[in-house]
Amino acid sequence: MSKVLGLTGDGAVAYAVKQCNVDVVAAYPITPQTLIVEEFSEYVHNGEVHTEFVCVESEHSAMSACIGASLTGARVFTATASQGLALMHEMLYIASTLRCPIVMGVVNRTLSAPINIHCDHSDMMGSRDCGWIQVFVENAQEAYDWVIQAFRIAEDPDVLLPVAVNLDGFILSHSLEGVRVLDDEEAEKFVSTRKPVLTIDPDKPITVGAICFTDFYFETKRQHVDAMDNSPKTISKVNDEFAELTGRRYGFIDTYEMEDAEAAIICLGSTAGTAMAVAKSMRAKGKKVGVIKPWVYRPFPTEQIIKAVENLKALAVLDRACSVGAPYGPLCSDVIAALYREGIKLNLFNVIYGLGGRDIRPTDIEAIFNEALEVAKTGVIKEPLKFVGVRE
Amino acid sequence: MSESKPGWKSIPIAGILLEPGSAMKYKTGSWRAFRPVIDEEKCIGCFLCWIYCPDGAVIREEKSVKINYDYCKGCGICANECPAKAITMVEEKR
Numbered sequence A: 001m002s003k004v005l006g007l008t009g010d011g012a013v014a015y016a017v018k019q020c021n022v023d024v025v026a027a028y029p030i031t032p033q034t035l036i037v038e039e040f041s042e043y044v045h046n047g048e049v050h051t052e053f054v055c056v057e058s059e060h061s062a063m064s065a066c067i068g069a070s071l072t073g074a075r076v077f078t079a080t081a082s083q084g085l086a087l088m089h090e091m092l093y094i095a096s097t098l099r100c101p102i103v104m105g106v107v108n109r110t111l112s113a114p115i116n117i118h119c120d121h122s123d124m125m126g127s128r129d130c131g132w133i134q135v136f137v138e139n140a141q142e143a144y145d146w147v148i149q150a151f152r153i154a155e156d157p158d159v160l161l162p163v164a165v166n167l168d169g170f171i172l173s174h175s176l177e178g179v180r181v182l183d184d185e186e187a188e189k190f191v192s193t194r195k196p197v198l199t200i201d202p203d204k205p206i207t208v209g210a211i212c213f214t215d216f217y218f219e220t221k222r223q224h225v226d227a228m229d230n231s232p233k234t235i236s237k238v239n240d241e242f243a244e245l246t247g248r249r250y251g252f253i254d255t256y257e258m259e260d261a262e263a264a265i266i267c268l269g270s271t272a273g274t275a276m277a278v279a280k281s282m283r284a285k286g287k288k289v290g291v292i293k294p295w296v297y298r299p300f301p302t303e304q305i306i307k308a309v310e311n312l313k314a315l316a317v318l319d320r321a322c323s324v325g326a327p328y329g330p331l332c333s334d335v336i337a338a339l340y341r342e343g344i345k346l347n348l349f350n351v352i353y354g355l356g357g358r359d360i361r362p363t364d365i366e367a368i369f370n371e372a373l374e375v376a377k378t379g380v381i382k383e384p385l386k387f388v389g390v391r392e
Numbered sequence B: 001m002s003e004s005k006p007g008w009k010s011i012p013i014a015g016i017l018l019e020p021g022s023a024m025k026y027k028t029g030s031w032r033a034f035r036p037v038i039d040e041e042k043c044i045g046c047f048l049c050w051i052y053c054p055d056g057a058v059i060r061e062e063k064s065v066k067i068n069y070d071y072c073k074g075c076g077i078c079a080n081e082c083p084a085k086a087i088t089m090v091e092e093k094r
Helices: A009-018 A034-045 A059-071 A082-097 A122-126 A140-155 A184-191 A217-246 A271-284 A302-308 A330-341 A362-378 B048-052 B077-081
Strands: A003-008 A024-027 A052-055 A076-080 A103-108 A133-136 A163-168 A176-181 A253-256 A263-266 A289-294 A296-298 A314-319 A347-353 A385-388 B034-038 B058-060 B065-067 B087-091
Touching: A003 A009, A003 A140, A009 A034, A009 A103, A009 A140, A009 A163, A009 A176, A024 A034, A024 A059, A034 A052, A052 A059, A059 A076, A059 A082, A076 A082, A082 A122, A082 A217, A103 A122, A103 A140, A133 A140, A133 A217, A140 A163, A140 A176, A140 A184, A140 A217, A184 A217, A253 A271, A253 A302, A263 A362, A271 A289, A271 A362, A289 A302, A289 A362, A302 A330, A314 A330, A314 A362, A330 A347, A347 A362, A362 A385, B034 B065, B048 B058, B048 B077, B077 B087
Parallel strands: A024 A052, A024 A076, A076 A103, A103 A163, A133 A163, A263 A289, A263 A314, A314 A347, A347 A385
Antiparallel strands: A003 A176, A133 A296, A253 A289, B034 B087, B058 B065
16 A cells, blocks of 8 residues: 655655665765755665665765666665766766666756756756766656656666656755655565676676777767667556556656647746646636646657647747757757657747746746747747846 | 677677676787887896886896787887886887
8 A cells, every 4th residue: 555755855766765675875965965865874874775875975986886886786876966966977978888777866956156056957958968868857756756667767678777867956855745655565576676687796707898999989889879769668668567556657758738739838847837737727718728748858758749749839948957059958959859850840939947946937937828829829939049037 | 990890789788898808809009109129238137117017018038028019009118217228119110
């Protein structure tokens, strides 16, 4: 029987990790992720888990320790945010191309300067191309559910890629919610234990991380792409099994009222919840608006997004990160690339919002919906890239 | 060169080498632009070159040394350290 616990977003992640038979956690505290490793270290201290908790001196060391542990065949978790993820940057690529199925909680916080501890997606977007599977969640329940699924996805022999589960700093990490959790036995049965394919073992020596020049590097990277391309099969399979166990159905994207929507918002993370609430009240007034929330950002859900926008006349793409100097924000660039590849011409505009934790209010969302409805009606895009919530 | 080697579908994942001791098979001598040549008449058998060689490419013998040109990358540290000036760096002509 499942029960409901009052958990913060960070607490939900820590609780999920506690139930996942994790062998090694190597982590360094950083706001707003600290609660995850703090709460998890209590589980270790209380003897509730068998995990080896490695206290390291930096996030670079944390990821290095995770890679080493993962190569021995251990199930590994870590968590970080912002500057911590940035400090891990070079190790992220090593973890993914060495095919270490590490699961990491990324509690999204902006990057300095100016120094700021609040939410935006600059941290993950800054490491967007690190070759990890990347998931964004809307609330603490989704954080819990995706962490449990992440171990299964990462460790599948057809995938063997690390997974980053992103949750919005403070908005989710420090907000208390009712989270429906699995019984320990149910969770344990679902995640089982890791069945490693190739491990470092003194009795059967292999070499990992050898130098690899012009003659083999490209092939290794091509394999990495192939693993990512194969991952959707595993992600769907795990989503199906999880739905069977919990009744909670995940996929590559979540949609709200998209069947007959004329205008829609697509965005990542907690903002999707606000957008859905606003869409609901606008629907009551007869306005045909909908919401698309990608759960999985890498591999990019091209096919699912194409299907979701089939009947749409206008789309507002919301980015909580800014790619300074680029034509659009990161999510918008991906959406446009996906549409272009399928030959779909859809009127859309990009909204950069919420940088450094700036609130995005329901009234802001409503104005964006109204602008999208106007674009749907006229076909005229006044501002292809706009900033919402910043003072002039 | 790259065409004659196996492709991404057949090599082990993640650049892993399944066979131990395989570095011996990867001959790096071709990187060399200058080759150390020992003048055995001048060599005093101090073995400083053997100690200093960062690649273990100087082979110690009873009275003098030999260079393993399969792995010597031509860095010239041996010639620099030799107190008897017995090692000359000669340009490789390929």
